[in-house]
Amino acid sequence: MALAHPQLTDSLTGLLGFPVTPFRESGELDLPRFEEHLTEMLEAKPAALFVACGTGEFASLTLAEHRQIVQTAVAHVDGAVPVLAGVGGGTQVAVEFTRSAEQGGADGVLVLPPYLQVGPPSGLVEHYRQIASATSLGVIPYQRSTAIFTPESVAKLAEIEQVVAFKDGHGDIELLQRIRTVSDGKLLLLNGMPTAETFARAYAAIGVRAYSSATLAFAPKIARAFFDAFERGDDVLQQTLLREFYVPLAQLRHTTNGYAVALVKAGLDIQGRSAGSVRPPLMDASPEHRAELATLIEQGMAAIETAAVA
Ligand SMILES: O=CCCC(=O)C(=O)O
Numbered sequence: 019m020a021l022a023h024p025q026l027t028d029s030l031t032g033l034l035g036f037p038v039t040p041f042r043e044s045g046e047l048d049l050p051r052f053e054e055h056l057t058e059m060l061e062a063k064p065a066a067l068f069v070a071c072g073t074g075e076f077a078s079l080t081l082a083e084h085r086q087i088v089q090t091a092v093a094h095v096d097g098a099v100p101v102l103a104g105v106g107g108g109t110q111v112a113v114e115f116t117r118s119a120e121q122g123g124a125d126g127v128l129v130l131p132p133y134l135q136v137g138p139p140s141g142l143v144e145h146y147r148q149i150a151s152a153t154s155l156g157v158i159p160y161q162r163s164t165a166i167f168t169p170e171s172v173a174k175l176a177e178i179e180q181v182v183a184f185k186d187g188h189g190d191i192e193l194l195q196r197i198r199t200v201s202d203g204k205l206l207l208l209n210g211m212p213t214a215e216t217f218a219r220a221y222a223a224i225g226v227r228a229y230s231s232a233t234l235a236f237a238p239k240i241a242r243a244f245f246d247a248f249e250r251g252d253d254v255l256q257q258t259l260l261r262e263f264y265v266p267l268a269q270l271r272h273t274t275n276g277y278a279v280a281l282v283k284a285g286l287d288i289q290g291r292s293a294g295s296v297r298p299p300l301m302d303a304s305p306e307h308r309a310e311l312a313t314l315i316e317q318g319m320a321a322i323e324t325a326a327v328a
């Protein structure tokens with residue numbers, strides 16, 4: 019039974035985890051590896067897990083694969099934390115994925131931007147309204163790429179009962195402040211930037227503290243250490259981890275389209291926890307970028323160990 023919306027919203031106030039979707043060499047889903055991956059992530063105590071989202075390569079999954087991922091995650095996590103599923107595409111496709119996620123036992127859905135088409139603000143609101151009306155699950159619109167909202171549109175989203183939060187992957191702080199003001203704080207806002215930790219302090223300045231951590235999927239100890247430092251106001255450790263790990267990771271991510279996901283899988287593979295390759299149009303990280311990432315992970319872990327003995 020899916021979480022009631024207030025319970026779901028209450029859980030979205032911490033470190034949010036985004037598992038990858040493991041594939042075998044044959045290209046098929048690797049569900050046993052997916053379960054191991056979920057266990058590894060749960061050890062870092064995320065507030066919720068968002069499966070089959072951007073990091074989970076939603077856009078390359080069939081409806082049947084998506085359903086398997088959701089059902090496997092719901093069964094494996096077994097209520098330890100809420101499990102939300104990425105959905106998306108055009109309105110009718112997103113409705114199909116949403117209904118399937120609900121039938122698979124998800125507690126909510128993160129709605130990725132509509133595929134390819136960009137309409138007027140009223141059309142964007144109608145897109146999410148039709149998805150929300152097809153489910154009783156909590157719905158979280160995700161602002162990025164083809165889904166950039168006006169503050170007035172978000173205020174309209176806030177009036178839709180199933181809409182429980184708003185995830186921002188666009189990074190315009192002034193727009194987010196306007197959204198927060200116009201929606202009168204009625205909607206929980208989430209920092210959903212690709213390397214969210216580099217934005218954590220800026221978003222906190224406008225009252226947005228919960229964030230999605232892609233790092234939690236491949237370097238959970240670093241992700242947990244940064245979040246705990248952020249929560250207790252430990253600027254020294256935050257700055258150290260930004261310098262030694264997160265800022266160079268963001269710079270590495272900007273070198274190649276698709277690295278927001280490919281580097282996560284590379285990070286897992288480097289550490290002997292491979293989840294296979296990414297699916298096209300993404301490509302795996304290059305050998306030199308893998309080496310750079312390995313160095314960053316070592317630096318991040320060293321920074322944590324140094325802080326622990328200080
Ligand atoms: O925080 C960034 C990565 C997680 C995410 O937003 C996604 O996988 O869609």
